[in-house]
Amino acid sequence: MPTSSNTQLASKPQADPIKLNRLLQLCSANLPVGGFSFSQGLEYAVEMGWLTSPETAASWININLEESIAQTDLAILQRLYQALSNNNFDAFNTWNQHLIACRESHELLLADLAMGKALVRLLRQLNSIDSQAYEPILASTEISFVSAFAICAYLFELDLLSAQSGYCWTYIDNQVAAATKLIPLGQTQAQNLLFELTENTQLIIEKSNCIADDDVGTSLPHLAMASAWHETQYSRLFRS
């Protein structure tokens, strides 16, 4: 392993440090969008005893990545990014709406819209980023977090692949943090889980980029139900 990555480092052009920093900033758990206050159904799954170990947590997060995130969030993130590159705000709005329509429970919808709104608010206040030209879409009454993320990535001059990997990271990091608190897991177990889950990122992004328009959007029924049941869970750490 060490040798191959060393060769890679030597042969590949150096990444742009500014862009890497922008990506880290956009995907940081410190980004003030309130992602940490939602568990996306995971809290109920733990409460019901469905997730009890690093293995069961990995399996839960993985199927989410492969089925739901790849075929909905990442597939649409690509289309949103494309729409921005083409300056096609109509297409952007259509895909934004499609994404919001894919949130199958009150909790999932609330999380997506609350985080989207917070990120738009932040973006408008960033001194180094001029988002004025994007006001027509920023002013929409509802913006999915994915759409706000796409605009930020585009204005931070991140390429699509970086944006998609960053989005995966944001999701994985958020879910592992929730699992660590709830199951609970040890800090080392959590770090190992992050390693394991990110192994698939490339495959997942490749898969998401091959999806036809008609096949965009996939649900996980029991997860959607868990998220609906979470609304009445007796004691909870996360919002619903």
Add this chain to the structure above:
Amino acid sequence: MTTNAVSKELTITSTPTTQTTTPLKNAWLASLSLEFSLTPNGSQLTRTKRNGPLSVQKAFYPEGRDCAHIYLLHPPAGIVSGDELHIDIQVNEQAHCLVTTPGANRFYRAREDLTIGDSKQVQHCGISVKQAAKCENFPLETIVYEGADGFNTVDVYVDSDSSYLGWDITCLGLPSSGQLFKHGSYTQLNRVYCEDRLIYHDRISIKPDNQIHQHIAGLNNHSVFATFMAYAAKGQITDADNKMLIEQLRDCMIAADAQHKVSVSQIRQLLIIRYLGDSAEECKALFIILWQTIRPLYLNKAANVPRVWHT
């Protein structure tokens, strides 16, 4: 039901003797389009256009002239490879219809020999509910046989002041007869558009190469999954009353000891109720309890169970 399957397979395989020049398609395209309108005589079926084996009986009025009840009939009782069924229902201003089916729908095992045609089996249902109109759509369950390659889509078009109540119940295989669903593909897609804007999109896609059927986040190895959607006209119910209704629906499910099989959530004007379990009968019974609670509030009508549901 197996005789049905066999006889239909036979009709299909025996027909294409003359098709030597054109590629064999073995497709059976059927369509049915219905239009309901409010007339001085109440809600009536004012237009029927059909092509193929889909049909309807005359509307009947078990609860008065303002709500037309109708049975949707599909005599072959099932869908094989190459079949495409299109059902379109339009409910015009202020009309009210309740559509149901007297028998289960079936997606049979798909053809494996693709030289005689595509394996796909398609049903598409488009329901358009105009201003102040009401539509209730309660088909019996859809049975998906092992090895099927089915696509079932329900597109509902509402206005902000129309009302829609409808469910779909899917059984994967016939586990009670030892026929498990292991290698089939089936996609159920439900979409709701309000004034042509997509407001709800739910695609459940089971394939041999994914884990949706088996995984605990997917169908958790259950054989029956269902969704009951209820859309209230704007101004029909206050937010506070709707909140109370949701609590009441959840309490009904606790009383029926089904709180771990049925979930209730709300997406703006749309209630999304899901069932995940192993019995279509149980699911129907639970959905009827919920319908009896929702209907008076959403449609200002008491819920008398249609006779066909008793059988």
